[in-house]
C-alpha cells in the first residue's frame with residue numbers, strides 16, 4: 001500500500017516507479033490536455049484514461065491510476081472514482097481482445113444470447129472470464145447504440161454488426177492471427193467485419 005488509490009488492488013511502489021507514458025503517448029496526452037482551459041486538466045481524465053489503458057496492457061492498475069493522477073495533477077481517488085464507474089475501463093487484467101456483446105432489447109431479440117453462448121463454448125470461458133492464452137475476454141454490455149444492426153458486439157474501437165455465428169468465427173480467427181491488443185483508441189474502423 002502507500003497510496004490513496006486502493007480499490008481492490010494492491011499498490012506496489014516499485015511497479016509505480018516503472019510506469020511512464022511512451023513519448024508518443026505523452027504527446028497524445030499533452031494534445032488532449034491542451035483542449036481544455038488552463039487549470040481544468042481534470043476534464044481530460046476520460047480520454048487520458050483511454051490512452052493509459054491502451055498503453056499499459058489493456059487495464060488500469062492502481063499504479064497506472066496513480067500515475068495518471070500525477071500527470072493530470074489531481075488526486076488518485078478522483079481517477080479511481082471515474083475508472084471504477086465506467087465499464088469501458090478494466091480494473092483487472094483482461095485478454096488482448098475484449099469482446100463486448102450487447103444484450104439489450106434489439107440485440108437480445110435478434111439472437112445476442114445465442115452469440116454469447118456460442119462464444120462461451122468456442123472459447124471455453126464464461127462471461128467475465130479470459131481465455132487461458134490471454135487472448136480473449138468475454139463481456140456483455142448494455143445498448144451500444146447500434147440497435148438497427150443487431151445483434152452486435154464491440155471489440156476495442158470496432159463495432160461488429162449484423163452478427164452471425166459465421167461472422168463470429170471469422171472475427172475470432174482474425175483477432176487471433178493479429179494477436180495484438182485491441183483498444184478504444186484504435187483507429188482501424190475499416191477492419192470492421
Ligand code: FES
Nearest residue numbers: 102107144146147
Ligand atoms: S440494443 Fe444492442 S446496440 Fe442497442
